[in-house]
Amino acid sequence: MRRKREHEAEKENSERWLLTYSDLITLLMIFFVVLYSMSKVDAERFQAIAESLNKALGGGTPAKIDMATNPAGPSLFQTGSPSSKATVPGKGSDPNNTAHTEPADSEEENPSGQGNTDAENLSIEGIKAKLDRFAADNGIQTKLVSSMEERGLVVSIQETLLFASGSATIDSKARDILRNISTVLASAPNQIRVEGHTDNLPIHTAQFPSNWELSVIRSTNVVQILQNQGISPSRLSAAGYGEYRPIASNDSTQGQSKNRRIDLIILRTKYDVTEPNQTPASGPVAPAKSVAP
Numbered sequence: 001m002r003r004k005r006e007h008e009a010e011k012e013n014s015e016r017w018l019l020t021y022s023d024l025i026t027l028l029m030i031f032f033v034v035l036y037s038m039s040k041v042d043a044e045r046f047q048a049i050a051e052s053l054n055k056a057l058g059g060g061t062p063a064k065i066d067m068a069t070n071p072a073g074p075s076l077f078q079t080g081s082p083s084s085k086a087t088v089p090g091k092g093s094d095p096n097n098t099a100h101t102e103p104a105d106s107e108e109e110n111p112s113g114q115g116n117t118d119a120e121n122l123s124i125e126g127i128k129a130k131l132d133r134f135a136a137d138n139g140i141q142t143k144l145v146s147s148m149e150e151r152g153l154v155v156s157i158q159e160t161l162l163f164a165s166g167s168a169t170i171d172s173k174a175r176d177i178l179r180n181i182s183t184v185l186a187s188a189p190n191q192i193r194v195e196g197h198t199d200n201l202p203i204h205t206a207q208f209p210s211n212w213e214l215s216v217i218r219s220t221n222v223v224q225i226l227q228n229q230g231i232s233p234s235r236l237s238a239a240g241y242g243e244y245r246p247i248a249s250n251d252s253t254q255g256q257s258k259n260r261r262i263d264l265i266i267l268r269t270k271y272d273v274t275e276p277n278q279t280p281a282s283g284p285v286a287p288a289k290s291v292a293p
Helices: 002-013 017-039 043-057 117-137 172-185 211-228 253-259 269-274
Strands: 144-149 152-158 192-197 236-240 261-267
Touching: 117 144, 117 152, 117 172, 172 211, 172 261, 192 211, 211 236, 211 261, 261 269
Parallel strands: 192 236
Antiparallel strands: 144 152, 152 261, 192 261
16 A cells, blocks of 8 residues: 555656746747847837937948848847838738838938938039139139048138238238138038148247237138128137148248148038037026136
8 A cells, every 4th residue: 555655656746847847938938039029129210329329429421220130139030121111001012912112211311411412512512613713713723722621622722812921910802802702602501610820930929929829810810701791600610720730841932831821621511510519508607717816
């Protein structure tokens, strides 16, 4: 009788593995359900986040990110191409209920307004063509030179067109030249940076202790004229580099003449993100604290 009971108890214990097995299967199912839910990415939302980060960190045209794979690595599940969209009833659905795909959004539909670089290039090239024609018509094409750079259009105006040597005063003839230039620049919304440059010959006067002051005051005087001609001051900025950004060798008189210049930089819109905020801060401004000398 005792042996029979021990045999039955041994039989019951041998079937306990079924409970453990069923628990394991349940946990595995939950695990794979969680993995599957993690592998489903909202492609459009992720694309919007990626474009925002790209503009904030690097500027420029938002790059298209390939979402065919999970951004965190290869997916465990086949999720299909994110550029394909589900068939909408009434939009080309066939009787066999076959899925149709729609083309991905083009760069022209970019809501940031910075994606269409071709249109901006045409606008900047149009400005360059007008300035080149103005310089040729007035015989100053060697003193007013425009060139395309990665940052935008650079219009270099030699010192002799605007200033007397060692002076920051702009005469009436120079004002007429800047007035014509401002008429062309007013047609585009781009930021305009005015940069003053000098040669390496030292200057030390009551008004200009060094080339730094000379280059800065020259650039700010040009900014004032552009503003008076109707260009919004929020588009303008002034900088002075003294003798430290030469474009030619200062070992010759010709090189020094090229270095004494005013550069007007028509910046591409992708650099707007690097410009200070144009909207004044709201709320009262705290009074400045005086510091004892």
